[in-house]
Amino acid sequence: MRLLPAGSIDCVFADPPYNLQLRGELRRPDDSIVDGVDDDWDRFGDFAEYDRFTRAWLVEVRRLLRKDGTLWVIGSYHNIFRIGSMLQDLGYWILNDVIWRKSNPMPNFRGRRFTNAHETMIWAARGRDSRYRFNYQAMKALNDDVQMRSDWLLPLCTGPERLRNEHGLKLHPTQKPESLLHRVLLASTGVDDIVLDPFAGTGTTPAVARRLRRHFIGIERHPDYAEAAIGRVRRERPLPMDSVMTTTNRREVARVPFGSLVERGLLSAGTILTDRQRRVAATVAPDGSLVSGSVRGSIHKVGAALTNAPSCNGWTFWHFEEAGVLQPLDVLRTRSLETA
C-alpha cells in the first residue's frame, strides 16, 4: 500500500482478520467437528496488538483514498467495535453501519447464545466534508423501488462459487459471497472507478469489480490465496457496458438551469404554470424566473412562497399544459438532455 500514490483510490473494501478467540474444538450434536478459523493470520496476542495492526492499515487506507472516497469494512463483534472507534478517531465519517443478515448461518450448537446470524459492515467517508458517491436510485431499483435499508439479507458463499482445493476442501475459511460485493460496489462506485481491497484473499472484490467494469487493486500476502485470486479474476469477464449502467441518480443528471429551457425554446416565456391541483399559478419570465402577483423568483422560491412551505422542488411542483394534459417541468429536463 505504501507504494501507491495518495488520493488515488475511489473506494476501499476491507475484510480484515476478525481476531476470533476460540478455545478448543467445537462439536456438532452429531459429534462431528466444526472446521473453525484457526489460521495463523487471525491470531493476535491481545487487543492492543490488534489495535496497532488496525490503526496501521486504516491510516494507510486514508492516505490512499481521495477526498470523496469511501471505505467499507466488514467484521463481527470480535473486532468491529475496535474498528469503528478507530475510524472515528482517525477522522473518517461513518455513513452507515450495514448488517449482512445471513440467510443460512451456522447454528449455535450448544444453545448458549443467540445464533450468530449476521456480520456488520461499516461504510465511511474519508472525512466529514467528503462529497461521497451513493447510487441511491440504483439501490432503490435493486430493492423493488423502495429505499435500500441498512440490513441486507444474503446467503453465505457456498456451492460452486466457493473455491476449493484439490481435496475438495474450502480454499479460504471466510470467502465472502459475490452478491455482497456486488451490492457494495453498485452502491458506492461508478464505472471505471478504482477499487482497492487490502485483504483480497481469494479475490472476491477484484472479481466482482472486473465484472462490473470497475478498476481494481487487490493485495494479498498468502501465496495460495493470491494465486487462486489471479486465476479467478482472469476467468472473469466484464459485463457488456450497457448492462453495468444502472439507474442514474437525479443528482448525477447534469444540472439544467430552468432558464436554459426557456432560452432553448422548450418552454415559452409567458407560459402559465400551475401546481398539480391548479391551486396556484405563475407566469414564466424570459429570464427563467417566475412571477405571481408581487412574488418573483426561481421556480423553487416562488413555489415555496405560494404554499408557505420552507422549501419546494419546483421541477416536480410546477406543471404546464400540453395536449390538454398537465406535465411536470421535470419532463422538460429529461427532454433537454435527449436533445442536447
Next chain:
Amino acid sequence: MRLLPAGSIDCVFADPPYNLQLRGELRRPDDSIVDGVDDDWDRFGDFAEYDRFTRAWLVEVRRLLRKDGTLWVIGSYHNIFRIGSMLQDLGYWILNDVIWRKSNPMPNFRGRRFTNAHETMIWAARGRDSRYRFNYQAMKALNDDVQMRSDWLLPLCTGPERLRNEHGLKLHPTQKPESLLHRVLLASTGVDDIVLDPFAGTGTTPAVARRLRRHFIGIERHPDYAEAAIGRVRRERPLPMDSVMTTTNRREVARVPFGSLVERGLLSAGTILTDRQRRVAATVAPDGSLVSGSVRGSIHKVGAALTNAPSCNGWTFWHFEEAGVLQPLDVLRTRSLETA
C-alpha cells in the same frame, strides 16, 4: 449507582445517550486532517468526553453486577463502537451483538445514505468466566421452535404505548418498545431477578420488568421522565405467576439418576435397550448400569463405547420397546417427574 452494593444486580439494560450533540460540536468548516497519526486524538475532544462518560458508568455497572450477571446496551453507529470497545477493555465478555431491525423505520429523506433501519444491542457477561443465564428454550419457543437469531424484527414504539404530554407530543424522543424489553428480559433473566436500568427514561424497563415479575431499579435524572416512569410503573400489573413461567432449559430440570428408574420399577432389570436403528443393544443391570458383551457402565458410557463416539447422551440414544413402539429413555424421565 454508587449507593448500591457491589454484586447486587442480575441484569442491566442500558440505553445511554447516543452522543448526538457530538455531531454538532464536530461540525467544523476546516477538516484538514494531518495524517500524522499520533496527534489527532486531541482533535476529537468530544469523543474523549463521551468516552470518559461511558467508561464511568460501565465501570460502575460492572461493580454492581454479580459475577454471573449480564449487561445489555443499545446504541447506534454514533456511539456503539465506542461502547463495545470499552466493554472489551474493561473485561466484559461479549456474548452477542443483537440487531434490532425496525419494521417501520424513518426513511432517509435526502437519499444520501441507506435507510437507517436498525439499532445495535450488545449483550455481555461481567467477565469471561461468567456462568451467565440464557433461557435458550424460552427463546426457541418464542421463535416457532427454531433457535432465536441475533437479528430481531420489531416495530418502533408508537400508538398508545408511546407516552405523550398534555400537548399530544411525544414525551421522550427515543422511547423503546416494550416488545424489545420483553424479549431481552425473557432471554436473560428469571423470575425475581433484579434488573437495573441506569438510563430509565420513561420507564420501559421497569414497566416490563414488573409485568414479568422481575425486581427492578430505574435511575433517571430528568424529573419529567422520572415522574412519567413512576406513574407508568404504578399502572402496570404483574402478570399471573403461571403466565410468566416460560419453557425451562433442560439443564435446570431436576436431575434424575437412571438407576432410580430401575429402582422404582419404571424399567425392569434385564430389559434390552437398543439405539433407534437397532444397530447396537445392551441389557439393563439392577444397579442401573448397562451391559453389552464386555462393556459395562452408565447409559452414556456404554452408548459412547458401542458407537466409538467421544460422548453420548444415553437418555436420547437408548430406546426400549413398549406396545411395539421404540421409545427413548427420556420419556421415562418425564414420567418419573409426573409420578414423583
Next chain:
DNA sequence: ACCACGCTTGAATCTTACA
C-alpha cells in the same frame, strides 16, 4: 425427468455439577 432422502457444511469467542 423428478422426487425423496440422507449427508455435508458454514468467521464460533458454544457445558456444568460434583467429588
Next chain:
DNA sequence: CTGTAAGATTCAAGCGTGG
C-alpha cells in the same frame, strides 16, 4: 483448585444417490 462424569445440543442449502 482440578479432575471426572453427566448430559445437552443444529438450521438452511446444496449436493449426491437411488427409486
